[in-house]
Amino acid sequence: MPRIPLVDVKAQYAPLLPELKQRIAEVLEEGTFVLGPNVAAFEREAADYLGVPETIGVGNGTDAIVLVLNALEIGRGDEVICPAFTFYATAEAIVRTGATPVFADIDAATLNLDPADVAERITPRTKAIMPVHLFGRPAPLAELSKLGLPLIEDAAQAFGSPAVARAGVASTFSFYPTKNLFAIGDGGLVAVTDPELGERVRMLRFHGSRDKVTFEYVGTNSRLDELQAAALRLFLPRLDGWNAARREAVGRYAELGLGELCDLPTDEPGHVYHLCVARSAERDRLRAALTEAGIGSAQYYLPPLHLQPALRYLGYREGDLPETERAAAENFSVPLWAGIGAEQQERVVQVIRAAARVPAAS
Ligand SMILES: Cc1ncc(COP(=O)(O)O)c(C=O)c1O
Structure with a gap:
């Protein structure tokens, strides 16, 4: 009997292989590999798809979370409520900013954050709630919104859900190759509902600079590359x-x-x-x-x-x-x-x- 894998990524893009190779060849001929025309086009196409004013391509889904928290100036002394039933990166990203993850329990039926338990864990230090749309199922954003704190949606597992990226000040995505929308390597995206926040994330992904000359913040280097963006542009319409x-x-x-x-x-x-x-x-x-x-x-x-x-x-x-x-x-x-x-x-x-x-x- 042939083995049945848990996921067969290759089977998904196999019918597109000739076109994928063509797009890769075009990138090689163009000779721009980081933040080039494909990244700019993908950021626009993803924003239109998600129905948000702006998206920012970044290196991976973990950096996407860190960059949003940095842009919101959430860090030492602050608390962010998130689930403990999620991939480690959700909480790790919070810790990387100096802030403290505060874990709330989940709803047994949905495996997503339980808003009643979240409410009990809010303190004067709570700066944001980070719901995760776990396994592709939308978290209860309407109930969480009522708690009066900014929502940062970890949507790494839910690209394509019409229910995500609307309620949160920002949403973060991963294009790790097993995800619903996947790259051919690492990749990530931040979607913002506030363009000013988007501008800060855009600067922070490249050392806090707009022009590579003046550095206004201490940021990082976490950029989406052209090969990934070229593949993502091919896959998004599918x-x-x-x-x-x-x-x-x-x-x-x-x-x-x-x-x-x-x-x-x-x-x-x-x-x-x-x-x-x-x-x-x-x-x-x-x-x-x-x-x-x-x-x-x-x-x-x-x-x-x-x-x-x-x-x-x-x-x-x-x-x-x-x-x-x-x-x-x-x-x-x-x-x-x-x-x-x-x-x-x-x-x-x-x-x-x-x-x-x-x-x-x-
Ligand atoms: C819920 C969740 N958050 C964050 C991440 C991190 O994304 P990445 O692997 O692209 O850094 C993942 C990836 O598996 C994830 O599933």
């Missing part, structure tokens, strides 16, 4: 189709009965299914069966961020974020990409069916 294919594939898992064997993510407007993350109390056994059958799977954020060694100094202990800890113990993702075959999905469900003992909750 994104809605790819996201529709992801949604269809998750629907097929449900039709095949996977939801009776474990808890599948529930649908919601704007959910772009970066990953298909299921839950089961038998997670470890199901994953072992998948591995045995040559099928890729993964589990996320275990230990969750509040229990990671680098963040021990924050003083959290096991039991502090019960829903986060439960989700970390139970979640696993099954293969998903735009273009996964129905037979591949049938095999995934067959293997889980043979290994599952306990019917899914509810």
